[in-house]
Amino acid sequence: MTGKLRSSAWLDGTDEAALLHRAALRSAGATPDGRPVIGIADTASDLNPCNLGLRDLIDPLRSAIEDAGGTAVVFPVMSLGEDLMKPSAMLYRNLAAMELEETARAYPLDGLVLLANCDKTVPAALMAAASADLPALLLLGGPRTPAMMRGRRLGSGTDLWRMLDERRTGRLGDDGWAELEHCLGTTTGACNTMGTASTMALLTEALAMTLPGAAGLPAWSTELAELATRTGRRVVEMVREDIRPQRVITQAGLDNALRVLAAVGGSTNAIIHLAAIAGRLGLDASLDHAARIFADIPLLADVEPCGARLMQDFVAAGGLGTLLKALGELADPTAPAADGRTVADVVAEAPAPGEVIRPRSRELAPAPTMAVVRGSLAPDGAVIKVAAASRELLRHTGPARVFSSYEDMRERMDDEASAIGPDAVLVMRGCGPVGAPGMPEWGMVPVPEPLARAGVTDMVRISDGRMSGTSFGTVVLHVAPESEVGGPLALVEDGDLIALDVPAGRIDLLVDGTVLEHRRQAWSPRPSPHRRGWPALYRERVLQAPEGADFDVLAAPTPDRRRVVPPVVGRS
Incomplete structure (x- = not known):
């Protein structure tokens, strides 16, 4: 341990406040005996099929934390589900990030594992982790099993838009449309194309905020339970070594994330999310900076919507490690990985590029993507x-x-x-x-x-x-x-x-x-129908897209603004 645990401010001592804090944890089944307290942020919800499978990862994660010498506590977090939230889950990304950050700040937590999968839960977790600055990792739930329709695999989202075009032009009738509905509603997990969820999973790995090889593991894979175990062990190590997001998320890692985004033909939403994360840390994800990086990066991943395959194929072909190997000298080998190694170490063990992840000599499309x-x-x-x-x-x-x-x-x-x-x-x-x-x-x-x-x-x-x-x-x-x-x-x-x-x-x-x-x-602005509540606050504080659509009071471009004020611990 490099220093005193943060939770000791709540739990150490013989006064009535420390006694009350220890008793509160004991009543929840936790053991407040000087072990690091690791918060497990649970975003699973019946209203969010993308995140629903995360529930199955909590038990192996908790066991791994306990076996590694930590104390695991689970707490709920607003679940941002792209399928059902209107007008957009993006309206609530900043709210979920604030909830996560303030929960981490207010409770006796020494580290965090953030369960996330759907489009906006992942950037919300990254933004919160950057600002709370406790040792943290994301545990991702992976893409859903491909549905089959008329002898072919369906790519989530992408094939819906294609079949909508077929329906609008009369090539797909009511029976086919009903068949599509039943096919799409069969499994949980994130979209299995290179949509925002899969894109953000890859960028999370590039930012060293989830373990190498984690991005894209299928939601139905037995490897996810093993990943949960490794994540639990690693986060306890990170607490002991005081490895925090503001040290882990570097400009080198952010630049690699931008390169990965371009090389996979990923979601344009990720440009906004990276800008928001960078804005919390004083890093550069401006449009001019991104454009300079995009100029050199060809399309290397044959995954829908810019290719023909699905995320399961991408992972089987080597995942992010192989993509970084394909990028070669275009990627920064010095950027950190979440397990304590560097990108160079991860690339050295990755399979060679092939058909799904192409070498640059056989790019799918030229730069810029x-x-x-x-x-x-x-x-x-x-x-x-x-x-x-x-x-x-x-x-x-x-x-x-x-x-x-x-x-x-x-x-x-x-x-x-x-x-x-x-x-x-x-x-x-x-x-x-x-x-x-x-x-x-x-x-x-x-x-x-x-x-x-x-x-x-x-x-x-x-x-x-x-x-x-x-x-x-x-x-x-x-x-x-x-x-x-x-x-x-x-x-x-x-x-x-x-x-x-x-x-x-x-x-x-x-x-x-x-x-x-x-x-x-x-010209004059339209009168807003939002007079109260979150939408009214959102309109007042939100920044424009190039600044990540974060709130002005949450961005932290200078070290002084990134400083986390310690809590005042005493009787409530």
Whole structure:
């Protein structure tokens, strides 16, 4: 042990406060006898099928902690389930991060194991761990078993969007649609494509916040129980060695995470989450920094939606270690791994690249797979997943068709579809961090049905919102500043020409400046329906997408702001 346990401030001594604290733990079955107290943050919920399997990992995790000389205590945490939460689980990411951080701060905990799996639980756990700065690891629940439909495996999310297109164009009838519903509802676990959950799992491993080899282990795998055992042992070691997130999450690890994101064609949501984590630690995940890294990274993972395989195939091919080996000198070998080794050590033991994880000599698509664009429509930047876009649309100029809310789009799209040509640029605004609020995944506006029936499969779409990591298409996202705070997107009108030039890093509204100024003078924000509670607080404190959509009071760019004030321990 490098020093006195944090929990000793609660538990040591003979006064009435220490006695009460020890008695409270004993009543829960814990043994407060000088052993490190390890909190197990449980995000399992019947409302969140992605995280439901985490319940099965608590017993082996608890046993491993106890066997390693610690005391395990389980506490519940808000479960952020992407399938059912509306308008978006993203609205509650910061709330879950705050709950985790303040629980860690308020209780006699020396270390943490954070159970997480679904899209927003993972970044919430990472943000909280960075700020609470107790020795911590994430234990991830893995992707779900692939469902079978008509002789082929279904990729979560990605195949839903594909079959939605088939239904809208008449190629999939009611029977097929009902069959899809039953197939998708068969197993628990996260999406088995390279959506946000799988992307964030890989980035968590790259950030040294989960053990090597953990990312992507299938939810049905017996290896997960063994991983829980290793995680329990390791977190007790980390407490004894005082290994904390603010020391573990380095700029080298963050840069590797950005490289991994690009190499797997991962979720654009991860750009926001990495910015939020970096903002807690004073690291650089700015769009300019990310763009410089993205410029050199080709697509190496053959996983949907940018490839043809699933996460189970990725893990069987060697997982993150093999991907880092494929990146070669593009990755930083000095970055730490969660088991105390370095990336170089992990790579040395990893299998060689092959078909699912390609060597750079046989890349699936050239660099960049992700890009940042700026211009008069997005002065503070926007992002696009190039690997999921149509190459012929990366340079495109067309007339805008503007939708100011999700309801507006659903109501008007079919009515006005006949007036929308294939060269149109579909604009979805009002869904940024402040706008909805919570930045929902409304950015991938569907191709109008008449065009889809005519064979149009993609159009340029632009939004201040997000899109699912399982989605695909030429979609420019996270436009900043967002329309709700008066960004240029708020001034676009139907018929305005918009020019996208991804190779040049540009996105511009081709409207005369005097016209735009006249529109700006006439513009005013919409009255917010949120007068109280969390949505009202969220709108007041949330930062824009390039800053991670974190709260201004939670970001901590300087060491002084990252300082954790010790609790005042005494009688309650």
